[in-house]
Amino acid sequence: GQQLNQSPQSMFIQEGEDVSMNCTSSSIFNTWLWYKQDPGEGPVLLIALYKAGELTSNGRLTAQFGITRKDSFLNISASIPSDVGIYFCAGQNYGGSQGNLIFGKGTKLSVKP
Amino acid sequence: EAQVTQNPRYLITVTGKKLTVTCSQNMNHEYMSWYRQDPGLGLRQIYYSMNVEVTDKGDVPEGYKVSRKEKRNFPLILESPSPNQTSLYFCASSPRQGSLYGYTFGSGTRLTVV
Numbered sequence: 001g002q003q004l005n006q007s008p009q010s011m012f013i014q015e016g017e018d019v020s021m022n023c024t025s026s027s028i029f030n031t032w033l034w035y036k037q038d039p040g041e042g043p044v045l046l047i048a049l050y051k052a053g054e055l056t057s058n059g060r061l062t063a064q065f066g067i068t069r070k071d072s073f074l075n076i077s078a079s080i081p082s083d084v085g086i087y088f089c090a091g092q093n094y095g096g097s098q099g100n101l102i103f104g105k106g107t108k109l110s111v112k113p
Numbered sequence: 114e115a116q117v118t119q120n121p122r123y124l125i126t127v128t129g130k131k132l133t134v135t136c137s138q139n140m141n142h143e144y145m146s147w148y149r150q151d152p153g154l155g156l157r158q159i160y161y162s163m164n165v166e167v168t169d170k171g172d173v174p175e176g177y178k179v180s181r182k183e184k185r186n187f188p189l190i191l192e193s194p195s196p197n198q199t200s201l202y203f204c205a206s207s208p209r210q211g212s213l214y215g216y217t218f219g220s221g222t223r224l225t226v227v
Binding site for chain 1 (some may be wrong): 137156
């Protein structure tokens with residue numbers, strides 16, 4: 001089946017630094033989604049992208065839907081301790097069995113105060 | 114409050130003892146799904162359901178069963194649990210399969226099989 005390659009696997013950064021992570025796929029998606037999982041909780045949707053080339057922000061978070069529809073990235077500016085968690089990308093196509101979300105393996109973010 | 118509720122949050126059981134993890138959503142969503150999360154492997158789909166009485170296998174269905182008799186409930190059944198089913202399990206729901214708004218996840222069930 002379709003697979004997503006998410007990188008990096010983990011990041012250790014200092015508070016205040018910017019963070020960048022990305023996802024690539026061997027096939028195209030119609031929608032890219034970014035989720036964050038806080039320790040001990042389920043993933044929560046951060047940003048959804050619906051058009052190739054689309055750039056969307058949510059506070060300090062910015063995500064882009066790649067032009068080729070095979071990749072997406074997420075940037076976090078001026079990181080703070082509560083940004084700690086696991087970030088997942090997910091791709092989705094519409095209709096039939098393709099409507100399921102395909103998840104990346106996650107990027108674990110640690111922030112040193 | 115719109116939410117997906119899983120129970121229990123934590124469960125320790127012995128090999129071979131049948132168990133059920135419940136999942137309920139109050140958003141009238143058609144689509145529901147079960148995932149397991151393991152270190153280094155991310156979220157892998159076990160089963161999903163597009164509507165009442167309609168279920169299908171995900172990527173890792175072996176050793177699991179599901180049922181969807183009512184729209185709001187989607188229990189995960191382990192008939193004979195084994196230690197390799199020790200994992201963190203998430204239930205998720207969506208207005209429909211292929212919804213533009215992604216999934217709403219429950220808070221997870223941490224299962225240990227000894």
